[in-house]
Amino acid sequence: MKTCLVVDDSSVIRKVARRILEDLQFEVWEAVDGQEALEKCREAMPDSIFLDWNMPVMDGLEFLKLLRAEDGGNEPKVVFCTTENDVAHIAKAMRAGANEYIMKPFDREIVEAKFAEVGLT
Numbered sequence: 001m002k003t004c005l006v007v008d009d010s011s012v013i014r015k016v017a018r019r020i021l022e023d024l025q026f027e028v029w030e031a032v033d034g035q036e037a038l039e040k041c042r043e044a045m046p047d048s049i050f051l052d053w054n055m056p057v058m059d060g061l062e063f064l065k066l067l068r069a070e071d072g073g074n075e076p077k078v079v080f081c082t083t084e085n086d087v088a089h090i091a092k093a094m095r096a097g098a099n100e101y102i103m104k105p106f107d108r109e110i111v112e113a114k115f116a117e118v119g120l121t
Contacts, residue, residue, distance in 0.1 A: 081102040
């Protein structure tokens with residue numbers, strides 16, 4: 001079973017993402033910020049990461065840069081999911097190593113389509 005780490009400081013977003021991803025046959029792990037996510041990745045690298053941008057402790061962009069520098073950190077497919085919707089933010093995320101970008105609010109169709117685009121479903 002493929003694994004997905006959902007990283008978001010909102011418990012509601014984590015719950016909604018978990019429900020969608022489990023329906024898509026993912027084993028879902030959760031983290032509340034980038035620091036916790038990095039620690040989880042160091043324990044076991046997931047197949048994919050559903051990543052928020054704005055979080056306390058460590059934001060999504062900083063996490064992504066550190067992840068990509070880790071051993072095996074280039075392997076997970078990273079889908080940014082955020083309210084940041086200007087072209088500059090999207091470009092910055094893609095340069096840092098994101099594979100796809102989803103705007104909040106999202107639904108099952110959007111998540112399924114983006115995960116399919118990066119070869120995860």
